[in-house]
Amino acid sequence: MGKVISLINLKGGVGKTTTTVALAEFLTLEKRKKVLVIDLDPQTNATVMLINQDAWKRANDNKRTIHQMFLDKLNDTDYFDIYKSIIKGVSSIGGGIPDLHLLPSSIDLLDVQDRIPMINQMNSFAQSPITVLANYLTQQIIDEYDYILIDCPPNLGVITLNGIYLSDYYLIPVVADILSTYGIPQIKDRINKVSVNIKSINRSYNIKPLGIVITKYRMQSRMHRETRDDLILRSKLAETDKRSVPQVFKVYVKETTRISEATDIDVQINTLKQKYGYSQEVYDAYENITNEFIRRVK
Numbered sequence: 001m002g003k004v005i006s007l008i009n010l011k012g013g014v015g016k017t018t019t020t021v022a023l024a025e026f027l028t029l030e031k032r033k034k035v036l037v038i039d040l041d042p043q044t045n046a047t048v049m050l051i052n053q054d055a056w057k058r059a060n061d062n063k064r065t066i067h068q069m070f071l072d073k074l075n076d077t078d079y080f081d082i083y084k085s086i087i088k089g090v091s092s093i094g095g096g097i098p099d100l101h102l103l104p105s106s107i108d109l110l111d112v113q114d115r116i117p118m119i120n121q122m123n124s125f126a127q128s129p130i131t132v133l134a135n136y137l138t139q140q141i142i143d144e145y146d147y148i149l150i151d152c153p154p155n156l157g158v159i160t161l162n163g164i165y166l167s168d169y170y171l172i173p174v175v176a177d178i179l180s181t182y183g184i185p186q187i188k189d190r191i192n193k194v195s196v197n198i199k200s201i202n203r204s205y206n207i208k209p210l211g212i213v214i215t216k217y218r219m220q221s222r223m224h225r226e227t228r229d230d231l232i233l234r235s236k237l238a239e240t241d242k243r244s245v246p247q248v249f250k251v252y253v254k255e256t257t258r259i260s261e262a263t264d265i266d267v268q269i270n271t272l273k274q275k276y277g278y279s280q281e282v283y284d285a286y287e288n289i290t291n292e293f294i295r296r297v298k
């Protein structure tokens with residue numbers, strides 16, 4: 001059974017997309033897993049890290065992005081075809097990784113996102129604005145993969161809830177500072193509340209926190225060290241405690257100046273080692289996080 005994991009934080013710039021792509025590449029190349037990345041963010045960063053701009057333009061012109069998926073529901077049209085829209089063999093590594101697939105986003109989503117909450121396909125909750133993706137991403141498609149990673153926009157709006165609705169787990173990437181960790185209890189609360197509603201129509205629904213991944217970590221920064229220690233302490237509190245947060249992944253990804261070069265799709269690379277091995281520490285961190293990820297997703 002394919003496992004679905006949403007990557008969420010209320011703040012941008014905390015490494016959601018970088019973590020999504022790195023996990024996808026390590027899971028496919030090092031662990032021989034089959035992975036689908038779904039880019040739900042209108043910023044389309046995961047999309048442009050995994051396919052080049054020409055490929056994106058083609059997908060967008062052919063109505064093969066999640067923009068069209070939502071637009072169809074708004075306009076009562078039927079152009080979007082999920083099978084045709086999933087792009088196989090994506091990534092800058094080796095000209096594309098056969099077992100890494102992408103359902104791309106589009107910046108055009110910005111034009112429709114404010115209207116998505118008005119989608120009211122019929123009147124049961126099962127057909128609400130938060131189940132649009134689920135109507136297309138059938139269990140059959142999910143089960144073609146080991147993992148489906150959903151890169152969410154930096155909010156808990158209705159687009160993100162489409163990811164939550166389908167997810168077995170959510171993972172929270174953070175920078176160890178006040179702004180990017182402040183919203184963690186809000187994320188927990190909101191997801192818990194939404195889950196109660198979803199469970200009332202789908203009894204097997206059971207989303208769980210997978211943990212917190214610390215990215216862009218600066219050992220020299222007192223703020224980073226203190227925030228990390230605070231997160232670790234809070235992760236040990238009882239779940240009912242308002243201050244409690246999900247478990248913190250053991251290894252952190254350090255801040256490095258080289259990572260943004262490695263995210264350029266037009267820089268063709270042959271191996272995982274070449275892409276991430278500019279720093280053995282970064283490579284080891286992603287490898288460790290991937291191992292911990294596999295252990296936690298059961």
Ligand SMILES: Nc1ncnc2c1ncn2[C@@H]1O[C@H](COP(=O)(O)OP(=O)(O)O)[C@@H](O)[C@H]1O
Pocket residue numbers: 011012013014015016017018019045215216217253254255256257259260263
């Ligand atoms: N470990 C890191 N060190 C330095 N820069 C990083 C690191 N991880 C990510 N970045 C950079 O930080 C920026 C934000 O990361 P991104 O993954 O796009 O965040 P989000 O998806 O949460 O907005 C990007 O420019 C990315 O290249």
Ligand SMILES: [Mg+2]
Pocket residue numbers: 013016017018041043045046151
């Ligand atoms: Mg992003």
